[in-house]
Amino acid sequence: LYLTNNKPNIMNTSTFTLQSKWVILIPLVVLLSTCLIGRVSALPASFPSIDRRIEIVVTGIVVDQKTSSPIPGVTIKIKNTETVTVTDNDGRYRITVPNEQSVLVFNYIGYDAQEKQIGQQKVINIALTSSQSDLEEVVVVGYGTQKKADVTGSVVRANLDDFRNSPTTNIANLLQGTVPGLNIGQVSRAGATPSIGIRGQNTLGGNQNVLIILDGVQYNGSLTSINPDDIASIDVLKDASATAVYGAQAANGVLLITSRKGANGKTRIDFSTQYAIQSPNVDLKPMGREEYLNNIRYLFYDQAFLAPNYTEPNPAFDLASKVDPSMRDAQGNLLPHDFSWFDEATRRGSVSDNQLSVSGGTDKISYLLSGNLTRNAGFINNDLFKRKGIRANIETKATSWLTIGLQSFGSFVNESGVEPSFGTINSMSPIILPYDQNGNLKINPYNTNVTNPLLSYQADDFDVKNYFFANVYADVKLPLKGLTYKINYGNNYRVELKNISNQYDANLTGEASKENTIYYDYTIDNLLTYTKILGKHNFTGTLLYGAIERENSYTRAYANGFSRITLGYNNLQQGVNRFAISNAYRESLNYQMFRVNYNFDSKYLFTGT
Template sequence: MLANFNPRLRSLLYFLSLVFFIPFSMNAQEGTVTGTVIDQTSKLPMAEVSVSLKGSTIGTTTSGDGKYSIRVPSLKGGTLVFTTIGYGNQEFAIGGKTTIDVSLSTAANNMNEVVVIGYGTASKKRMTGSVASVKAAQLENENPGTVQDLLRGNVSGISVSQSTSAKGGGDLVVRGRTSLRAGFSPLIVLDGVIYQGQLADINPNDIASIDVLKDASSAAVFGAKAASGVVLVTTKRGSSGKPTITLNSNVGFSDLAMDQPLYDGPGFVKWRTDVQNSRFANRKPFQFDDPRNLPSNISVADWLKYDNSAGDPVDVWLNRLELKPIEITNYKNNKTIDWYDLMFQRAFRQDHTVSMSGKKDDFTYYMSLGYTDNEGVIVGDRFKTFRMRVNLEGRIAKFLSVGMNMQFADRDESQVPVNWGQMINASPYGEIYDADGITLRESPNDDLGN
């Protein structure tokens, strides 16, 4: 009996040792690493520096005095990564240490970036003026629909307004408005040539980079036209290697972010009642209220005597609200129009661009075709355009290169959107068509001019 019991006892003791001792062994490997992060030049503590364990989701940030504390699963292995904007990343192996102090140095990699400055190109480290640059390749995942989309929120010192129309875009303002009456739009320079056309004619998929000259030094190159800043647009060129064909296609829908409901029938009547009550300070009690809902101390006969009216009390009431005959008829027939559904729509949007680029010996080429068809959220708002670009450049001698930049655009902006300002005031008891059901009425409620 004892011989059979001992193996079971030994197994039980072995299991208990696994349960109680292994967690203590694992916990013994965990630990906390602390330290301070400072600027290598100024020796001042740095706040909001990201501290993370490489290859994991464990991380923290430094406090206002540059200190950090991060718990890691093992002190024997692992690497801490220190990152922040404007400074070079640094990595330190933990190697059993519980304290790691770090000094970060300023990153100088972007100082060698080349920007366009109007009379050529220069590296940022040699620039003395105020220039902001954005590379279109950095924003490809945003699928910009216009040139303004490339600039909006990506370049400091330039304000780009929003446009809710199907065409999109917006106004560009560099350094704020500089005049009360004169224009404040910046000068647009496309591939070194002053551009007089619309930005909507430039396909954003053809753009390689945009540089914005924001200070007064731009006037030295472009004169008084640059008083409001300069936006330099550089389009794509062919690169060495085999021909590259690129297809960019976007399809989507656009909806209202917030509903703008209009008055329904009862709401419109209540609004007209409030209008009349505010217009006539000497009105009689309940003069503009529904005679079917008068208080017990006012009879319909007394209510009619307010202006010596006679006939159907409902007709008298609606006439006091200054409703037109067509509105009174539809009110009695309980017939209304939902102008909201007739005004707004789910807008379909599509944009397609195909391009081909390459380089053969000393000859580079870039060609593209683009088609855009956007609907607006307001019925009748639509923008269509077909755009084409050809950039060719060839070296015919060591000292001479010849090239051609050609752009073609065909815009269709003939659509007439619904007038939002008129629609919000339209009566739900109006009519769209005349009695024939085909001819549009000049006014839904026969109130011409209003």
């Protein structure tokens, strides 16, 4: 007996009407059921509705309204849902929508977003319009600035506004996900600088670092020294034009970082403070005692469980005989401990950031003075990053034809402390304790050459880096209209001190060392720029001559074999074996560059370098 040809009731889609023949048959079925099983089963008052919704497949092509050329990589999203697709290299797309009321949203960088309701259309072609505000934006290019609409190379300005309030200690973290083709890696230490790659790897064994240009001057210091709050903009040069301007050192791309300046108006005082907590976004905690022992049982499943199904525990299985001898007592029994090495070596991470700035200006002078105090404690004990910094950016119009400015900062970074190896922490057994009965750290908990990862707590580590940067510049308007001259004199000075001692180093004989690194470079750029407009023709010529000189010196003194290491690295002569090494280098280079930009009616562009 079965039901057929039931049609939904118009008033209620969750109930069905029955044909007249079923009105007669159903009482007979009920009576028959009563006779056979002695009870009546109630029939459902309604039958489940049948979902007759048919999804709609929409296809189309997205083009530029002005050139009619297809646009690859356009994001198409169903509004108020998470369904997303992108156009292929030919600008074509295909997406499945739930109904005719669905709305598609088309988005692409540099274009105005568009929305389109599906209706009864199966093919929807879209022409995106360039965003005028985006095209009028001025971006920094090598040794100059241009309107984005006039740029012929691949230059992208990172969107920092959405991330300025995020708790970060490194400006590289602000760039994650802001620029297509810019890859920002991960870090494993507080305050560390992630790897930065532009358009993938360009060399197998050579230098893979991007070139950093800070306020027009090459910067070889660490990005950890730069206060993110002091940055106004970051532009990324991604194509061969970067190499044409900066040479082979820009083969991996260029980051052009511009610091903030004061603006005309009354003196403005800004202060901000924030505190954030950090924790891993995945559960990294290793197994506890019972999980650890169960894992051993599974490794010896053919002995720990009874055949043939191997699901029932074997009461004769001797678990203690399968573990390392260091996990058994003198009688051969398992030690009773359930120690969490993870909890002992980790904590809740935090970021504390304090910013203070004073800025203002008039028609003749503008200024920005700022200070910052940042502290980042990683989730592994002893992983600590601290930074103090000051900045002074001052610009004055000395005359109608001369502008003089200073861009400078000092940054003092402290990364003292040695954290335990996280990999070793996770490999330690919960049955073994790191401390002996007297509360002292065990050197070899497994009674092998595997040392206790918590021994790093005993290190006396002093790790500081002091960065100093100053760029003095002058802009001169020459008598010939459209001709300007600019000179940059940039200086980078860095002092690194790394002192450490640990009684457990050098095969437990103790070792101490002192390292000093001093780095200095200067840059002189002479820049001549000429701009001429003739009707719809716009010419800009740039001539550059510059020189850079760098020097670095390194010294390390260390000793081992200490009978007493109380004074550590401040008394290296107490070591039996004493050593000293040093090295230094100096390099200089000069460079020339000529560039011409031609623009006809903002339609035809040419750049030659």
